[in-house]
Amino acid sequence: MTALLHDTCDQAVAGIQDGSTVLVGGFGFAGMPFDLIDALIRQGAKDLTIVSNNAGNGEVGLAALLKAGRVRKVVCSFPRQADSYVFDELYRAGRIALEVVPQGNLAERMRAAGAGIGAFFCPTAVGTPLAEGKEARTIDGRDYVLEYPIKGDYALVSAHRADPMGNLVYRKTARNFGPVMATAATTTIVQVNEVVALGELDPEAVVTPSIYVDRIVRVQARNYTVQGAR
Amino acid sequence: MTALLHDTCDQAVAGIQDGSTVLVGGFGFAGMPFDLIDALIRQGAKDLTIVSNNAGNGEVGLAALLKAGRVRKVVCSFPRQADSYVFDELYRAGRIALEVVPQGNLAERMRAAGAGIGAFFCPTAVGTPLAEGKEARTIDGRDYVLEYPIKGDYALVSAHRADPMGNLVYRKTARNFGPVMATAATTTIVQVNEVVALGELDPEAVVTPSIYVDRIVRVQARNYTVQGAR
Amino acid sequence: MTIVASAAAGAVEHLDRGPLTMDELAAVIARDIPRGSYVNLGIGQPTKIADHLPADAGVVLHTENGMLNMGPAATGDQVDPDLTNAGKVPVTELPGAAYFHHADSFAMMRGGHLDVCVLGAFQVSATGDLANWHTGRPDDIPAVGGAMDLAIGAKNVYVMMTLFTRTGEPKLVPSCSYPLTGVRCVGRVYTDHATFDTTPDGMRIRETWGSTAADLAARLDGAAAATQSRR
Amino acid sequence: MTIVASAAAGAVEHLDRGPLTMDELAAVIARDIPRGSYVNLGIGQPTKIADHLPADAGVVLHTENGMLNMGPAATGDQVDPDLTNAGKVPVTELPGAAYFHHADSFAMMRGGHLDVCVLGAFQVSATGDLANWHTGRPDDIPAVGGAMDLAIGAKNVYVMMTLFTRTGEPKLVPSCSYPLTGVRCVGRVYTDHATFDTTPDGMRIRETWGSTAADLAARLDGAAAATQSRR
Numbered sequence: 001m002t003a004l005l006h007d008t009c010d011q012a013v014a015g016i017q018d019g020s021t022v023l024v025g026g027f028g029f030a031g032m033p034f035d036l037i038d039a040l041i042r043q044g045a046k047d048l049t050i051v052s053n054n055a056g057n058g059e060v061g062l063a064a065l066l067k068a069g070r071v072r073k074v075v076c077s078f079p080r081q082a083d084s085y086v087f088d089e090l091y092r093a094g095r096i097a098l099e100v101v102p103q104g105n106l107a108e109r110m111r112a113a114g115a116g117i118g119a120f121f122c123p124t125a126v127g128t129p130l131a132e133g134k135e136a137r138t139i140d141g142r143d144y145v146l147e148y149p150i151k152g153d154y155a156l157v158s159a160h161r162a163d164p165m166g167n168l169v170y171r172k173t174a175r176n177f178g179p180v181m182a183t184a185a186t187t188t189i190v191q192v193n194e195v196v197a198l199g200e201l202d203p204e205a206v207v208t209p210s211i212y213v214d215r216i217v218r219v220q221a222r223n224y225t226v227q228g229a230r
Numbered sequence: 231m232t233a234l235l236h237d238t239c240d241q242a243v244a245g246i247q248d249g250s251t252v253l254v255g256g257f258g259f260a261g262m263p264f265d266l267i268d269a270l271i272r273q274g275a276k277d278l279t280i281v282s283n284n285a286g287n288g289e290v291g292l293a294a295l296l297k298a299g300r301v302r303k304v305v306c307s308f309p310r311q312a313d314s315y316v317f318d319e320l321y322r323a324g325r326i327a328l329e330v331v332p333q334g335n336l337a338e339r340m341r342a343a344g345a346g347i348g349a350f351f352c353p354t355a356v357g358t359p360l361a362e363g364k365e366a367r368t369i370d371g372r373d374y375v376l377e378y379p380i381k382g383d384y385a386l387v388s389a390h391r392a393d394p395m396g397n398l399v400y401r402k403t404a405r406n407f408g409p410v411m412a413t414a415a416t417t418t419i420v421q422v423n424e425v426v427a428l429g430e431l432d433p434e435a436v437v438t439p440s441i442y443v444d445r446i447v448r449v450q451a452r453n454y455t456v457q458g459a460r
Numbered sequence: 461m462t463i464v465a466s467a468a469a470g471a472v473e474h475l476d477r478g479p480l481t482m483d484e485l486a487a488v489i490a491r492d493i494p495r496g497s498y499v500n501l502g503i504g505q506p507t508k509i510a511d512h513l514p515a516d517a518g519v520v521l522h523t524e525n526g527m528l529n530m531g532p533a534a535t536g537d538q539v540d541p542d543l544t545n546a547g548k549v550p551v552t553e554l555p556g557a558a559y560f561h562h563a564d565s566f567a568m569m570r571g572g573h574l575d576v577c578v579l580g581a582f583q584v585s586a587t588g589d590l591a592n593w594h595t596g597r598p599d600d601i602p603a604v605g606g607a608m609d610l611a612i613g614a615k616n617v618y619v620m621m622t623l624f625t626r627t628g629e630p631k632l633v634p635s636c637s638y639p640l641t642g643v644r645c646v647g648r649v650y651t652d653h654a655t656f657d658t659t660p661d662g663m664r665i666r667e668t669w670g671s672t673a674a675d676l677a678a679r680l681d682g683a684a685a686a687t688q689s690r691r
Numbered sequence: 692m693t694i695v696a697s698a699a700a701g702a703v704e705h706l707d708r709g710p711l712t713m714d715e716l717a718a719v720i721a722r723d724i725p726r727g728s729y730v731n732l733g734i735g736q737p738t739k740i741a742d743h744l745p746a747d748a749g750v751v752l753h754t755e756n757g758m759l760n761m762g763p764a765a766t767g768d769q770v771d772p773d774l775t776n777a778g779k780v781p782v783t784e785l786p787g788a789a790y791f792h793h794a795d796s797f798a799m800m801r802g803g804h805l806d807v808c809v810l811g812a813f814q815v816s817a818t819g820d821l822a823n824w825h826t827g828r829p830d831d832i833p834a835v836g837g838a839m840d841l842a843i844g845a846k847n848v849y850v851m852m853t854l855f856t857r858t859g860e861p862k863l864v865p866s867c868s869y870p871l872t873g874v875r876c877v878g879r880v881y882t883d884h885a886t887f888d889t890t891p892d893g894m895r896i897r898e899t900w901g902s903t904a905a906d907l908a909a910r911l912d913g914a915a916a917a918t919q920s921r922r
Contacts, residue, residue: 027756027757027775027779027793028775028779029772029779030756030772030773030774030775030779031773053793077834077835077836077837078834078835078836079832079833079834080831080832080833080834081834087832088832091832092830092832098832098833100833100834100835101835102835102836102837102838102839102840103755103793103797103835103836103837103840104755104793104796104797104798104800104801104837104839104840104844105839105840106793107792107793107794107796107797108345108347108794108797108798108801110794111567111794112350113571114567114571114573115338115567115570115571116352116353116567116569116570116571116572116613117338117350117351117352117570118350118351118352118353118367118369118370118372118374119350119351119367119369119374120342120347120348120349120350120351121347121348121349121350122346122347122348122801123346123348123801123843124801124839124840124843124844125839126843126873126874127820127871127873127874128839128870128871128872128873128874129825129870129871130835130839137348137349139348139349139378140348142348143874144348144349148369163556164556165520165529165556167556167558169434170434170790171434171773172433172434172758172771172773172774172784172790173754173756173757173758173773173774173775173790174772174773174774175757175790175791175792176756176757176792176793177792177793178792179792179794180792180793180794183567183568183571183573198555198556199555199556201556202435203402203529203553203557203558203559204399204400204401204402204435204437204559205432205434205435206558206559206560207434207792209528209558209560209568210520210528210529210556210558211498211520211522211528211568211573211574212573257525257526257544257548257562258544258548259541259548260525260541260542260543260544260548261542283562307603307604307605307606308603308604308605309601309602309603310600310601310602310603311603317601318601321601322599322601328601328602330602330603330604331604332604332605332606332607332608332609333524333562333566333604333605333606333609334524334562334566334567334569334570334606334608334609334613335608335609336562337561337562337563337565337566338563338566338567338570340563341563341798343802344798344802344804345798345801345802346798346800346801346802346803346844347801352570353570353612354570354608354609354612354613355608355642356612356642356643357589357640357642357643358608358639358640358641358642358643359594359639359640360604360608373643393787394787395751395760395787397787397789400559401542402527402540402542402543402553402559403523403525403526403527403542403543403544403559404541404542404543405526405559405560405561406525406526406561406562407561407562408561409561409563410561410562410563413798413799413802413804428786428787429786429787431787433760433784433788433789433790434790436789436790436791437561439759439789439791439799440751440759440760440787440789441729441751441753441759441799441804441805442804
């Protein structure tokens, strides 16, 4: 289906059900879909499983969603940061579940979900506590553990520009998880800083083809360094 | 190591040993590294295993390499084309081995080789003759067979532009297998139509990052439609 | 299992004419593709469907050699050797196109992101098995291309074929005698005589041209029974 | 197995000075990175190595959040919230840079394409096991980031650390007591007192600062024996 342009973030996140698995882009603040997360807080869905690299910084973005009590479980590579006190308190109070996944496995497991791969043998984490209980195998003399796809009901992604079909380009390292998450979710919702006319994106430089994008909303760029980049 | 610019294709293919596995880019003629293949014929390496989508058209490119008797085995998805008579004759005479791999598996198995994945469960070809003898598994109600990486000793790739570090961009559907093969070979050798100054390629639009490229040589663009695109 | 389940149930019968030509069949398929769909049209007959898609339908064509929003075949000066479809025919690019490499292209297919894929076939079984890549003749050089990836990838896999071979044998069969391309993967079969939906009970006839659904069902099941008794 | 294999064999001993500062150690590592290498410098101390790489060495820095040819930390107007390193510190871009998404970035790492990765560590074992992600304390929130991917990915994995904890316990140990990051993955250990190569027989001392190789070996193996006897 061709992507639909929405006027507001509230429209764009409409219908996200309680209990959904939501993939949330960003690496720290870079590429975090702040506006969509704020709308998701207003929207009210709860018991969410959030898949994201981090577990929120300060009290904005993902941390605000956590603070609002909407998240049952976080699947991430690095929940512990200097200003991740919202997550820390919930976790220590036993009010949120945590699955720690090595960062590359997080990306590759979502890539597998998007690519129709049922499972893959991965060398990362072999022999460590994070491989405990996983199926192991030696292939050509190297040790691997079997990793399964991570599929989302929704992905919330921040990109730089979109065209009206939903083709996306990103900006610098804010690209990070966005393109992978867009492939791994049933419904991909994207906030962009600019919507350009059809034909203005170079077809050679499109990073996320329109097929992966379900909803688009334009937002104001924000300088999130002022909130302290970590 | 930073990529090295070579003056001639003969320099660029130097050292390819007998018995090597060589990944050869291209889908039909689009993206086929004609000049590197011609140089490989002059270079003389034999008993090669060639991994490529097709098994050559007419008597140029891959077909010429086959005709020169240098290829022991072809791993491809589609050897049979209207003008693939060179392969056909060798095959019917029992002088060349063939492994037919579904096109997506060919790409994904090379991607796995480049990405350090030991094996992956793939739904393609389940229940067909091409899955016979392969390990099968049902995951979440869907059937898969286990597929292993295809790694090359060398990749011969045709790209559109390179910078002096070896970053590459391609042109239209001539991109096809090039970026995947570049990741899957120990030594990646690339012919390009243009070498631009450092900094001239848009970092957001680089398709093959320099880390995957070992040797570059500039060649004249050729209009291969005149030889009959199939 | 009979090939056709409950032949009488609700099929639209066009009895004022004979079977469709392949071009008419292409138009029928084009009509059934929902607006805004992402579609892969297989090599051969299915390629014709593109000619019948209205420009304003917003259907986006995928070609597995690495492109979305492929345009019509290139002519004259448009021909660019770097821009072809999966059949290696020069094509054009529409605004909003995107290029990607082969692994990404087949991930898109295998991951179930395309809405519709239309493929040719030698045979389709009553349970939706597809045979379209290999005649199985010992002297045939096997060549699969992307057929197996396409067969299991799209959300909806349609087949476009004549219902009978030139010698009159049905191509819709109890089980395929040709080597399979994919198992239980076909959702709908478009033929010159009728269109069929795969159901758990066998094929359901949607629409016929030149025969009643009951006659067609009898002919298919009769041929199957005859083949069976010859074995 | 003793921690240090054949201590006397060919180590260069700098006895006219004390142990290295972390900054001096960064310079030593920078000196050892071959020209033209593709390198990932882990968060923390290893980041300092970049300051000691000569501009003409052609060393290309990878940051696992999706970039090759990363430049120095950004200052003033250079700060761009969309351009950070893996430690989320604003950085700059050098000519010839390329951006890619996280799956591609970790494929690059996991696939063995990076020449060198330098990581910090809590402990390294005599067989090259690495522990650098988790203290194992029950009240610590586990957080691995990219550590496990980096540990098994690069062609050469180097560790940069002090040889002893603040309380004098060796961090090079017979086997790690902290939870592992990777098994037999460390090829070389750079510390303030000495650099070590992993060999099948244990660590081989390459170079020392402020101690003889024999004294260091005795101190490491003695501490290990004492720990063993306390168990």
